[in-house]
Amino acid sequence: MLNGLMKKFAGxxxxxxxxxxxxxxxxxxxxxxxxxxxxxxxxxxxxxxISKYFEIDTKSLQLEVxxxxxxxxxxxxxPILCVKKNRAYNSQKT
Amino acid sequence: MEGKIIVVTSGKxxxxxxxxxxxxxxxxxxxxxxxxxxxxxxGLRNLDVVLGLENRIVFNIVDVVxxxxxxxxxxxRDRRIENLFLVPASQSDNKDVLTPLGVQRVAKQLKSEFxxxxxxxxxGIEKGFENSVVAADEAIVICTPDVSSIRDADRVIxxxxxxxxxxxxxxxxxxxxxVARGDMLSHEDVMDVLSIDLLGLVxxxxxxxxxxxxxxxxxMQNQSLAGQAFxxxxxxxxxxxxxxxQVPTAxxxxxxxxxxxxxxxxx
Numbered sequence: 239m240l241n242g243l244m245k246k247f248a249g250x251x252x253x254x255x256x257x258x259x260x261x262x263x264x265x266x267x268x269x270x271x272x273x274x275x276x277x278x279x280x281x282x283x284x285x286x287x288i289s290k291y292f293e294i295d296t297k298s299l300q301l302e303v304x305x306x307x308x309x310x311x312x313x314x315x316x317p318i319l320c321v322k323k324n325r326a327y328n329s330q331k332t
Numbered sequence: 333m334e335g336k337i338i339v340v341t342s343g344k345x346x347x348x349x350x351x352x353x354x355x356x357x358x359x360x361x362x363x364x365x366x367x368x369x370x371x372x373x374x375g376l377r378n379l380d381v382v383l384g385l386e387n388r389i390v391f392n393i394v395d396v397v398x399x400x401x402x403x404x405x406x407x408x409r410d411r412r413i414e415n416l417f418l419v420p421a422s423q424s425d426n427k428d429v430l431t432p433l434g435v436q437r438v439a440k441q442l443k444s445e446f447x448x449x450x451x452x453x454x455x456g457i458e459k460g461f462e463n464s465v466v467a468a469d470e471a472i473v474i475c476t477p478d479v480s481s482i483r484d485a486d487r488v489i490x491x492x493x494x495x496x497x498x499x500x501x502x503x504x505x506x507x508x509x510x511v512a513r514g515d516m517l518s519h520e521d522v523m524d525v526l527s528i529d530l531l532g533l534v535x536x537x538x539x540x541x542x543x544x545x546x547x548x549x550x551x552m553q554n555q556s557l558a559g560q561a562f563x564x565x566x567x568x569x570x571x572x573x574x575x576x577x578q579v580p581t582a583x584x585x586x587x588x589x590x591x592x593x594x595x596x597x598x599x
Contacts (some may be wrong), residue, residue, distance in 0.1 A: 252514025256523050257479050264479075265486050265525065 270310045272303055284314060293319040335366075337439055337449045338569070339468040341492075341499075343484030345455030346548040347476045349505040351550065353452035354382045355559065356472070358549040359566030361416035365447040368407065368417045372464040374430060374455040377421035383566055384547020385410065385418050394422035397434040403441055413549065417446070427460040448569075457491060465492065471499035472531060477506060477517040486526055498529035503564060507536045516593030519579065532565035534558050535580035 281301045288294055299316035340353045350373075350448065357369035368496070370393060371379035391406035396403040397418065403419075410416040422429070442449045453464035471492050475485040487500070494500045503519050510516035516527075520534050537558035543550040550559040551566075567575050 244468055254511075254514050254517045254521060257517055258525065261479050261482055268483070269490075296598070317420050 267305075268305070270305060275301075288316070290322070292321055294320055310325060335446045335448055336469045337443060337451065337467050338470045338472060339451040339453055339465050340474060341453035341461065341464065342474045342481070343457060343488040344481045345474075347474050347481050348534075348540075349455075349474050350378050350382050350452055351544070351561065352472070352474050352502060352504065352581065353450050354379060354533075355550045355562035356566050356569070357444065357450045358383075358410075358413055358416055358565045359456045360448050360450075360570055361413045361553065362563070363455050363566060364415070364571050365570065366417075366591055367416045367444070367448045367450065368419060368442055368446045369450045369452065369454050370419045371421035372430075372460060373452060374421050374425050374427045374460060375423065376454065377423050380408075380418060380420045381454050381547060382544055383410065383418055383549060384549075385420075389420045391556075392420045392422040393438070394425050394429050396438050396490050397430055398458060401439065403445075427454065427458070427463070430463045432463055432466040435463045444495050447590070452513045459490065461488075461491075465495060465497065468497060471497045473499045474504050474529065475522065475526075477511075477519070477522055482522060482525055483515070489526060489528055490578070494591045498530060500553045501526065501533060502532045503530075504534045505536045506533055508580045508581045511545055512582055530577060532561055533577055533580055534561040534565075544561075 281299075284297070284301065285294070285296060295317045299314070301312075301314050304311050304313050338356075340349050340356070342349050350371075352455035353369055357367050361367040369383070371377050372393070374394060377392075380389060385408050388408050388566060391401040393406065394402050395401045396406045406419050407417045408420065411419065439449065451468065453462045454460035462526070473485050473488055473492070474482045487498055500520070503522055506519065507516055509520045519530065523530060535557050537556055539553055540550060540558055542558070543559075544551060550556055551563050552560050561578070561580075564575055564578070
């Protein structure tokens with residue numbers, strides 16, 4: 239107890255505070271991790287949806303999760319070859 | 333009435349799952365319940381030695397699940413504590429020999445014959461873990477106040493929630509002197525990090541090693557602080573949730589208190 243108080247007065251941070259901060263950060267970070275299989279099936283679904291409206295180059299597309307200290311973002315990069323013109327018309331008809 | 337299946341799990345190995353299973357099981361039996369403790373750590377069994385029943389093993393849980401024997405043939409009755417039974421793990425198989433479906437079938441039978449069935453899960457989150465939680469009604473997550481154990485506990489808590497099980501936490505091996513010094517996470521810190529209900533706090537206790545050496549259940553040693561903590565945990569499980577959670581406190585280490593302790597004047 240006294241030891242703890244002395245540390246506080248001396249302005250020294252106790253090791254458990256460091257542990258707690260590191261833990262909280264690690265747990266948040268861990269939960270942002272996406273496994274390979276999820277990412278693959280997400281990519282498949284996205285390609286499927288986009289292909290309804292655009293013709294895209296499926297070979298050169300990229301899907302990745304970019305992580306930074308504060309936030310993480312899903313980035314999907316694809317070259318558009320052309321827009322499917324008759325899309326709106328078709329969907330009205332069916 | 334049907335019994336309850338409680339799984340004891342942690343993610344990380346070596347945090348005290350087996351000791352907790354043995355202690356909580358024994359304590360629940362001392363409270364007058366019919367209890368079966370099941371060692372689900374196939375290939376690395378230890379619940380039998382912790383309970384001092386290792387030389388009475390004939391059949392094991394793999395035999396029961398794979399129908400090589402009846403459940404009653406694999407149940408080892410503890411001669412010191414009435415109504416305490418052990419189903420040991422197999423030492424020669426690996427964890428893949430059990431299937432969730434087979435475990436569920438045996439679990440159903442266990443439930444009909446016992447008030448409490450405590451499953452000692454293996455470390456890890458693979459198939460052995462799956463088999464241990466597949467039939468569970470409740471879960472107890474054990475962690476020690478250190479970074480790696482808490483991180484793994486968080487992972488396991490997530491997996492349990494995904495199975496619609498709301499686990500409760502036991503913080504094991506608390507060293508009050510270190511907590512006071514600020515060199516060990518307090519149980520409040522642990523609770524801050526993991527959002528989960530607290531079931532109990534267990535202090536570091538030399539008696540755990542002694543009890544494992546001899547195979548005498550910890551909860552039968554009245555002077556053991558960890559044993560007392562596990563008995564209170566068992567009471568909370570067994571319909572007395574109001575029993576207050578005692579925070580382990582530092583023993584006085586001054587000259588006079590040492591002497592009075594030696595003389596048995598103070599606890």
